[in-house]
Amino acid sequence: MGMQNLTEDIILVDLHREPRMGDELKTVTDIVNDRGDCDVILDFSNVDIITSSSLSKLLKLRQLLTDCGHRLVFCSMNNFTKSAFNITGLDGIFELTDDKFAASEELQSIKSK
Numbered sequence: 001m002g003m004q005n006l007t008e009d010i011i012l013v014d015l016h017r018e019p020r021m022g023d024e025l026k027t028v029t030d031i032v033n034d035r036g037d038c039d040v041i042l043d044f045s046n047v048d049i050i051t052s053s054s055l056s057k058l059l060k061l062r063q064l065l066t067d068c069g070h071r072l073v074f075c076s077m078n079n080f081t082k083s084a085f086n087i088t089g090l091d092g093i094f095e096l097t098d099d100k101f102a103a104s105e106e107l108q109s110i111k112s113k
Contacts, residue, residue: 003028006041006104009070014043018051025057029064036068041103045076050084062094071095075103 002014013028015021028040040061050058062072073095077085085091097103 003031007108009037010039010041010104010107012041012043012100012104014045015047017046018049018054021047022051022054022057025054025061029057029061032061032064032068032070037070039071039073039107040065041073041075041100041107043076043100044074044078044081047081048078050081055090058094071107073097073103073106075100 004012006012011028011031013024015024028042032038032040042058058072065072075097076099077096082091082096085094085096095103095106097106
């Protein structure tokens with residue numbers, strides 16, 4: 001997993017394929033728990049399939065961030081993964097953007113208002 005601080009309060013995480021993705025999501029959740037003051041962008045460019053276990057971890061991470069007043073944004077999903085989110089209605093729960101630059105701009109534009 002590649003992780004970097006885009007700004008003081010935005011973390012970018014490049015996720016890997018399953019089964020590593022589940023462990024990476026747990027690590028991100030632990031970091032957010034420790035910091036409590038950041039938004040998270042998850043880059044899905046290397047992800048092709050998401051297991052129900054990882055979906056559960058994504059929902060928990062989203063809830064943790066929401067409870068702290070922060071946001072979780074997904075970017076760079078392939079068409080197959082994006083359509084799975086659309087069909088299940090999860091696209092209405094999670095914020096999806098085209099790429100990490102759009103995700104970063106979205107988070108920074110909200111903060112500047």
